Amino acid sequence: QVKLLQSGAALVKPGDSVKMSCKASGYTFTDYIIHWVKQSHGKSLEWIGYINPYSGGTNYNEKFKSKATLTVDKSSSTAYMEFSRLTSEDSAIYYCARERWYLLLRYFDYWGQGVMVTVSS
Amino acid sequence: DIQMTQSPASLSASLGETISIECRASEDIYSNLAWYQQKSGKSPQLLIYAANRLQDGVPSRFSGSGSGTQYSLKISGMQPEDEGDYFCLQGSKFPLTFGSGTKLEIK
Numbered sequence: 283q284v285k286l287l288q289s290g291a292a293l294v295k296p297g298d299s300v301k302m303s304c305k306a307s308g309y310t311f312t313d314y315i316i317h318w319v320k321q322s323h324g325k326s327l328e329w330i331g332y333i334n335p336y337s338g339g340t341n342y343n344e345k346f347k348s349k350a351t352l353t354v355d356k357s358s359s360t361a362y363m364e365f366s367r368l369t370s371e372d373s374a375i376y377y378c379a380r381e382r383w384y385l386l387l388r389y390f391d392y393w394g395q396g397v398m399v400t401v402s403s
Numbered sequence: 404d405i406q407m408t409q410s411p412a413s414l415s416a417s418l419g420e421t422i423s424i425e426c427r428a429s430e431d432i433y434s435n436l437a438w439y440q441q442k443s444g445k446s447p448q449l450l451i452y453a454a455n456r457l458q459d460g461v462p463s464r465f466s467g468s469g470s471g472t473q474y475s476l477k478i479s480g481m482q483p484e485d486e487g488d489y490f491c492l493q494g495s496k497f498p499l500t501f502g503s504g505t506k507l508e509i510k
Binding site: 325326327341377379382385386387389391393395 | 454
């Protein structure tokens with residue numbers, strides 16, 4: 283079955299970077315785009331960007347363009363997101379999610395379990 | 404950016420009650436809308452995609468409708484396991500945007 287297994291929680295200091303992973307299984311990794319989503323305050327959701335594992339092509343939300351870097355390792359079916367210059371505003375849960383299409387309609391069908399990032403000195 | 408206005412922010416329903424949650428887009432999203440359920444401490448689970456298509460394995464008491472800028476999720480007969488947060492996602496235009504969420508509780 284399809285699974286997106288994300289790395290564990292991270293406690294980082296302000297100004298540091300964090301790199302989290304999303305390991306896919308149960309399907310052909312390069313066939314589906316992976317998106318990243320931020321969930322703050324237990325509820326509000328923001329789209330960060332996506333990466334196409336086949337081509338490595340990316341598309342970022344302008345808000346996160348200077349903050350997030352998305353990469354993949356096809357050999358291990360793993361997507362990565364690095365978040366840099368962290369501040370307290372970056373404390374949140376970060377999800378990866380798989381993109382699906384029905385006709386011309388985009389949605390996410392599977393989500394990882396989330397990575398809780400806490401930024402604190 | 405497309406703004407997704409979701410209402411109500413919270414809702415309390417009795418067992419067996421039928422409830423509706425709305426999402427209004429700031430522009431036409433051409434049925435490019437999905438609904439998710441999120442239980443406390445868990446990741447979101449897909450309920451509805453393409454505005455009205457039920458995801459495999461989701462109980463038939465969940466249904467979606469709408470077009471253009473107005474969409475709704477209906478639960479026909481609230482069950483205890485339906486407690487949680489619900490939100491919509493528009494997949495029409497980047498940046499993708501989400502509704503602000505609805506907290507659904509048992510009365």
